[in-house]
Amino acid sequence: MDDVTRIPVPGERPYDVLVGRGLITALPELVSGAVRAAVLYAPPLKERATAVADALSAAGIRPLPIEVPDAEAGKSIDVATRCWDELGAAGFTRTDVVLGVGGGAVTDLAGFVAASWLRGVRWVPVSTSLLGMVDAAVGGKTGVNTAAGKNLVGAFHPPAGVLCDLDVLDTLPADDLIAGLAEIVKCGFIADPVILDLIEGDPAAAADPRSAVLRELVERAIRVKAHVVGADLRESGLREILNYGHTLAHAIEKREQYSWKHGHAVAVGTIFAGELSRLSGRLSPAVAARHKSVLSLVGLPTSYPRAAWPDLLAAMRVDKKTRADTLRFVVLDDLAQPGILAGPSEETLIEAYEAVAE
Structure with missing residues (x-):
C-alpha cells in the first residue's frame, strides 16, 4: 500500500x-x-x-x-x-x-x-x-x-x-465516473463548499481518475458522510441531510425501473431541491442557479421529461422521509446550511420541477 x-x-x-x-x-x-x-x-x-x-x-x-x-x-x-x-x-x-x-x-x-x-x-x-x-x-x-x-x-x-x-x-467507464460526481457535488452543497470551488476551478481534473483533485474530492466527500453518519447512524435526524436531492432522484429511478444511473438521477434531483429551496424563500437565486452550473461543468444531466411529473409525485409520496401524508424535503438555507421543508404546496413543487423539465 x-x-x-x-x-x-x-x-x-x-x-x-x-x-x-x-x-x-x-x-x-x-x-x-x-x-x-x-x-x-x-x-x-x-x-x-x-x-x-x-x-x-x-x-x-x-x-x-x-x-x-x-x-x-x-x-x-x-x-x-x-x-x-x-x-x-x-x-x-x-x-x-x-x-x-x-x-x-x-x-x-x-x-x-x-x-x-x-x-x-x-x-x-x-x-x-x-x-x-x-x-x-x-x-x-x-x-x-x-x-x-x-x-x-x-x-x-x-x-x-x-x-x-x-x-x-x-x-472505470467515464460515464460511471461522472455519475459518481453527483454525490460529491451534493456534499459540497450540504456541508463542504470547497468541493464546489475545486470542481469549478478545474472541471477536467475533477473527472480525471489520476488527478490529485479527484482524490481530494473523494476524501472530502467521505469526511462529510463520516461526520454525519457517525453522529446519526439510524437517520433519526442529522443523517436526513444526505438525502438532499434524493426524493426526486429515487422517484426518477423508480419510474425508469432503475435503468437510470443513480448519480444521473441525483443530479436532476439536486437541481430540483435547489429550486424548491429558492421558491420557499430559503435560498438565494445565485446559490440555486449554482446547482445547475456546477453539475453541467462535469457533464451530468440536468433535465427530465415534463410529462413524467404525475408519476414522480406519486412515487415521492412513499419516500422514507414522508410522514403520514406530508411530503418532506431536504432543502438549503445557504451553502452548508441544510434543513427540512415539510408540506410544500403542489403548486410550489410543480414550479420547482420546471427548472428540470424538458
Missing part, C-alpha cells in the same frame, strides 16, 4: 475508511479471525473478485465467491435469499465475514445479507465505483429494492471497515 488515508467514522461501532492505491493487501487486517469470507460480486467484477479471493486465501481465509446480478437487478429479496442459502451451505458462523466487491448496489446487498445472517455478521465493502466510495460504502445503510420503491427494506449495519482503492477508477 502506498499513501493511504484513513478516515475515521465515529459512533457506537467506529471503523475506518481507507483511501489510496493498492489497498487489496489491507483486507486481512479488516477480516482477521474469520475462517470463511463470502465474496459477493457482479459478473463485470469477476477479475477483481478473484484478486480479493486470492488475497483472502493467502491470509488463510477460505473465500466463498457468490456471483449476483449486476447493478440494481441484484438488490432483491430473491437474490438475498440465494446468498443466505449459500452461507448456510458453507456453514457460516458469527466470526465469518461478508465482502461486497462492486458498486453501491453490490455493497448494499452484501451489507443487508450480513446484517440479517445470524442477526448480524461482519462485512466489508470493497468499493469499485466512485459513487460507491463516496456514498453507499460508507455509513452502514444496507438494503434491497421492492416493487414499492428503492431501499425500502434494509438495516443499519456498520461495516468492519471500507476499502476505497483508487486503482479501480483508472478503468
Whole structure:
C-alpha cells in the first residue's frame, strides 16, 4: 500500500475508511479471525473478485465467491435469499465475514445479507465505483429494492471497515465516473463548499481518475458522510441531510425501473431541491442557479421529461422521509446550511420541477 488515508467514522461501532492505491493487501487486517469470507460480486467484477479471493486465501481465509446480478437487478429479496442459502451451505458462523466487491448496489446487498445472517455478521465493502466510495460504502445503510420503491427494506449495519482503492477508477467507464460526481457535488452543497470551488476551478481534473483533485474530492466527500453518519447512524435526524436531492432522484429511478444511473438521477434531483429551496424563500437565486452550473461543468444531466411529473409525485409520496401524508424535503438555507421543508404546496413543487423539465 502506498499513501493511504484513513478516515475515521465515529459512533457506537467506529471503523475506518481507507483511501489510496493498492489497498487489496489491507483486507486481512479488516477480516482477521474469520475462517470463511463470502465474496459477493457482479459478473463485470469477476477479475477483481478473484484478486480479493486470492488475497483472502493467502491470509488463510477460505473465500466463498457468490456471483449476483449486476447493478440494481441484484438488490432483491430473491437474490438475498440465494446468498443466505449459500452461507448456510458453507456453514457460516458469527466470526465469518461478508465482502461486497462492486458498486453501491453490490455493497448494499452484501451489507443487508450480513446484517440479517445470524442477526448480524461482519462485512466489508470493497468499493469499485466512485459513487460507491463516496456514498453507499460508507455509513452502514444496507438494503434491497421492492416493487414499492428503492431501499425500502434494509438495516443499519456498520461495516468492519471500507476499502476505497483508487486503482479501480483508472478503468472505470467515464460515464460511471461522472455519475459518481453527483454525490460529491451534493456534499459540497450540504456541508463542504470547497468541493464546489475545486470542481469549478478545474472541471477536467475533477473527472480525471489520476488527478490529485479527484482524490481530494473523494476524501472530502467521505469526511462529510463520516461526520454525519457517525453522529446519526439510524437517520433519526442529522443523517436526513444526505438525502438532499434524493426524493426526486429515487422517484426518477423508480419510474425508469432503475435503468437510470443513480448519480444521473441525483443530479436532476439536486437541481430540483435547489429550486424548491429558492421558491420557499430559503435560498438565494445565485446559490440555486449554482446547482445547475456546477453539475453541467462535469457533464451530468440536468433535465427530465415534463410529462413524467404525475408519476414522480406519486412515487415521492412513499419516500422514507414522508410522514403520514406530508411530503418532506431536504432543502438549503445557504451553502452548508441544510434543513427540512415539510408540506410544500403542489403548486410550489410543480414550479420547482420546471427548472428540470424538458
